[in-house]
Amino acid sequence: MFSKVKSCVLRGIDGTEIVVEADISDGLPTFTMVGYLSSSVKEASERVRTALKNSGFTFPPKRITVNLSPADIKKDGAGFDLPIALAILLSSGLSPEVSLDETLVLGELGLNGDLKPIPGVLPMVFRAAENGIRSCIVPKENVEEAALVKGLSVIGAATLNEAVDYISGALKIKPVQNLCDRLYESPQEQKIDFSDIHGQETLKRGMEIAAAGFHNVLMTGAAGAGKSMLAKRLPTIMPRLSVEESIEVTKIYSTLGLLSERGALVTERPFRSPHHTVSSFALVGGGVNPRPGEVSLAHNGVLFLDELPEFGKNALEVLRQPIEDRKVTISRVNASYIFPADFMLVCAMNPCPCGHFPDRKRCRCTPVMIKKYQSRVSGPLLDRIDINMEVKPVKSDDIFAEGNGERSEIIRARVEDARMIQKRRYENDGIFFNSQLEGNLIKKYIRLDPEEEALLKQVFTEKELSARGTHRILKLSRTIADLSGSERIKREHLMEAIFYRNNGLSYEEVI
Amino acid sequence: MKEIMYEKDLMALWFDSQDEIDYKNKAKLMDNLGSLEACFYAEKEALNNLLADSTAVKVISDWIKKRDRAYLEDRYGTLRDMGVSITYPERGDYPRKLLTVPSPPFLLYMRGTFRQSLNDVGCTIGMVGSRTPDTYGREIASYFAKELAGDGINIVSGLASGVDGISHRSALSAGGYTVGVLGCGINVVYPHSNIRLYEDMAVHGCIISEYGPDLVPQSWRFPARNRIISGLSDGVLCVQAKKRSGSLITTNFALEQNRQVYAVPARAFDLNYEGTNNLIKSGAFCATSPEDIINDLREMRGESLMYGEKKKRRKQSAPKKEVTAEEKKILSCLNLEPCYIDDVIAQTGYGITQTISSLYVMEEKGLVKQVKRGWYIVADFTRGVTYR
Structure with missing residues (x-):
């Protein structure tokens, strides 16, 4: 007898619907699975056979054929265990009147019949919902994640038996639906706050500007001055993720099975801080079955590269394209995958190998050593950084002072205001932030009065700016003006932008 | 006259052509033989006698081989192409002050203009x-x-x-x-x-x-x-x-x-x-x-x-720089020790945007100088600075 169950496979960060077909017929007892299977799927036969036995079913001693269609898509992952088991049970006549045509089934089986969570449930359920499926059976641990998708009732089962009993009607399981809004609204506890940082006023201001306009940041300063501490707190002043953004981010985390760490819905902006030994593939994504890398995990959030010069040259250079395109395209023979990668780049570095320059009392590095160390960061990468800041070593007064800095929520309120201004301004242009302005849009939206224009021209000639450098200053001054609620870019906004953009790295004056 | 100088130039070049012959040895030759010309025309034996205890015979014979005119002219031409001229005490463009010191250089290479x-x-x-x-x-x-x-x-x-x-x-x-x-x-x-x-x-x-x-x-x-x-x-x-x-x-x-x-x-x-x-x-x-x-x-x-x-x-003619009260207050925080902008803000109580733009204007006026990103000193320090 023939039966079929709907399931899904993950390709990149999107699901593709798969139909699991089973047929049981007379003949010598065999169990064959076909359909372009990877070894993790082939091994499902043993898991399914044992799980069925241990759940009290008899594995029919007949000729069993299982096919995963369409046959031209490579099937990967352990999520097919449950659909295969159910398809076999259905075709062996479990309950003839039941049809699973409108239900998506996902789940990995343990040998004792327990259902285990699998990665990528959200994108797979998402795809199924798009294809018109209205219910799904998933492992209990994946229920919340699956229920983020609107208009779909989710059944969570802990064991194979539960799933079977639910299908045959012997067990009632309450479907879970539309969790998205509830999870989004649930308050998030902030463990870290901007007021933890004492002093560093200009640095904090720079961070505020960066958060408001999504500008890339580089902090240079001695070891232990608070660079990482500040970077970690950056997400707390960035505007909250919108629901759509949250889902986008959650999809990526779901794909990599990282959701258990962060709760079913990612509502806080991601903060990724890969170690400097990271390979270029781990950074942008890759692999035989391409998986998103750190840049995609930092989507809509912060990618923090601590100790920037220590990163491999390759790793840094592959960053250039995602910074410009805000996505990563990975091509394979059979398909090409697009991973979103719209992140804010925040980098930190020491000024010299010993980390104490310009404090010449402690730093014994020669000018050549310093230059060599700083030149490990390539010019093109530096050119893409809008805000360059010096981090001063903390003084003892600052460390022991009572926390009197502004709290994150206050800064965030200002940032949100600036963001709303930008959102309204760029409504019809498909961009969200000042930092994303390009070419014609710069001309369209950034206008300087004659006095300010003269100032910029003077800086242009004095500092030998490039065209790109000038544009960066313009975009930055737009953000600063937005933060102060001013429609016009005033003289002081421009000066502040010039102060923060100043990307001359070299300390030793060039003679 | 020019011809003679050219000849002398070549001799001077020869005198400096062997790196192994150091200043001490050259001084010895000059002391004993008296002049550049004398050294140039000195017999091999004479050089050997004078230099033997510190220099290999091979070096001296190599040196003598370089008395070849074609070689020296070639060397002279190369220098000229590089824009390098040479001078020695007998030439007019040799700095006279050097002649008053012990051990003046016998030959100087020079780029640019002698004044x-x-x-x-x-x-x-x-x-x-x-x-x-x-x-x-x-x-x-x-x-x-x-x-x-x-x-x-x-x-x-x-x-x-x-x-x-x-x-x-x-x-x-x-x-x-x-x-x-x-x-x-x-x-x-x-x-x-x-x-x-x-x-x-x-x-x-x-x-x-x-x-x-x-x-x-x-x-x-x-x-x-x-x-x-x-x-x-x-x-x-x-x-x-x-x-x-x-x-x-x-x-x-x-x-x-x-x-x-x-x-x-x-x-x-x-x-x-x-x-x-x-x-x-x-x-x-x-x-x-x-x-x-x-x-x-x-x-x-x-x-x-x-x-x-x-x-x-x-x-006397330089106009006195106009310094506003605000700038005065900022200047009072600065001296010749680089001061970070945060400290200026903390001491003056001005806002960040205000301080940045004031410092920018002051830099334009030549009152302060940004020595590193965010670090300022007084530029016009001849008016006096105070450390605290």
């Missing part, structure tokens, strides 16, 4: 100091070089990084004449980061070396170069020196050569200035302004008011 003011008609100050000066040292070097050069005093230094480079650069920017003395081959830029300065000096100033093209820098050659720096000068100004600084080699040469030694004082117990302060303790002229040096030079040479007048006139 007669390097001779007795003009005043020349040698400037030496740390290769990694602190902000005070930088500013002092730059200010003194600018003021002295602006008053027509030549600045001689060693084209190294730090005080040397700053002195040259400042002298050039003040439109003055400056001479760099190298401790390596005339066409070798060391440290390489000075390449722009080197090129500018070759056009607007003068670069001198005792060593022919392509000779790599070696530490033991630099002290020898220092005797030329002090030798070219009427006085040597030491800007920043630690206890055992190489700059002190130059000041020692200066004393040996009967030149004045000037030092700019710094705070007691500052290790970066132990050497300079010790100089003052042992009798160096304590200079707190360029005028001090100019006055001393004038007194020493008994000249009429030749220098310093320009400066006075400039000072």
